[in-house]
Amino acid sequence: MSEGWSTIAWEGVSVRVPTDWSLVGVSGDAHKGYLRVDSPGTSVLEMRWLKAGNKPPELMAKGRELLSNLEKSCRKKGTKLASKIKADGDAVAFWWKADRIGEGRLTYCKKCDRVLIAQVIYSRDEDISETARTILKSMRDHRSDELINWALYGLEFAVPPGYVIDKYTLMSGYLQLSFKNHARRLIVERWGLAKTLLGEGSLIDWYRKDVLPDVKGFRTQLEEVKILDHSGLKMKGQASGIRQALKSAAYSLTLYTNPKLVTGYAWECPESNRLYSVRATHDEGENVAERIRDLIRCHN
Structure with a gap:
């Protein structure tokens, strides 16, 4: 695991990841989007964002729905799923374990009216729980100024x-x-x-x-x-x-x-x-x- 960290940002949504993790997929716009970052091994960060429609969402309900859908998928494959979910300040944190392990986080930004949903997925023989939590807690929806962040492959800037x-x-x-x-x-x-x-x-x-x-x-x-x-x-x-x-x-x-x-x-x-x-x-x-x-x- 790399000791350094770098920023990945798209449409103002940003996250910090180890420098040896690479952006492999991105799509969408400021209203709805997705990005994926892969580690050199088998770990993966998946991050989604979507506008809430000026109605603050019930993050706990969204988290439970995500875990319910995952459980249905595991049941079809004949895999058992164990999961936990809890409030973490204004955010919601969740954890699941099946053939792999996932740690995730949901947040809502009233200023941007966006829900962020991210999870780090890794194999059962990897020990990156601390790294996963650091990544998830680094999620940001906007900068402290009015500029909009963009960052990928070491190129980092912001636009008006x-x-x-x-x-x-x-x-x-x-x-x-x-x-x-x-x-x-x-x-x-x-x-x-x-x-x-x-x-x-x-x-x-x-x-x-x-x-x-x-x-x-x-x-x-x-x-x-x-x-x-x-x-x-x-x-x-x-x-x-x-x-x-x-x-x-x-x-x-x-x-x-x-x-x-x-x-x-x-x-x-x-x-x-x-x-x-x-x-x-x-x-x-x-x-x-x-x-x-x-x-x-x-x-x-």
């Missing part, structure tokens, strides 16, 4: 309210999370094997080749800057072209404006051998890209 996930790519050597807030766009990316990607060229050479082609409808310019004491660059641009003019005309008929500016940052982190990029479309005076950039920790 109003930005919703639009699309994402989760690969071993490349992560991209793309958000939208009406006409505004925010994209956070991370690449592995930075030295290989840069080769003999500069960071600006790489950015022009791999990132700028996706920045359409803006006249851009690049300048070298320092970011987190690393070699970095700043990209800024002004909306231009017929496509942007048509979008602005369309949004003029709504309550929202089409952003006229784009700002981006990219940097190389030698310690982690990774490349990072954050870019956002915005209007004058907004600093979304800077806020996200300053929240990212690229190495310990």
Whole structure:
């Protein structure tokens, strides 16, 4: 078992797990979702969340229903189930034992109107009960500020309210999370094997080749800057072209404006051998890209 811990967060819902546990599945949105995290062995964390409909739920009843359904499933397989459930402050904790062992927790956040349901499942010959309880008690529905947490595979940041996930790519050597807030766009990316990607060229050479082609409808310019004491660059641009003019005309008929500016940052982190990029479309005076950039920790 790893001695270190890392955060996994999706749609603001977060949990702390040992660093050698890996996110293997995620789905859903802020209203209803699911994630699964596997250990290097056979242990599994399953976590679900759902909106309560502005009606505080009876967590004990939900916990008993979960155990009842599990008992029915075990009965069909000819397996005996032993279980316990109890209140734990404002939360509900449960435990079950069949061919495997499960420890779980249910919580409700009035502010977010979300129910969180999580359980750690492990084999009967594993001794990770203390780890399971630490994981379950680390569950959080929101940050102390207004930002919304996102964290996976060591990439951790937060976005302002109003930005919703639009699309994402989760690969071993490349992560991209793309958000939208009406006409505004925010994209956070991370690449592995930075030295290989840069080769003999500069960071600006790489950015022009791999990132700028996706920045359409803006006249851009690049300048070298320092970011987190690393070699970095700043990209800024002004909306231009017929496509942007048509979008602005369309949004003029709504309550929202089409952003006229784009700002981006990219940097190389030698310690982690990774490349990072954050870019956002915005209007004058907004600093979304800077806020996200300053929240990212690229190495310990």
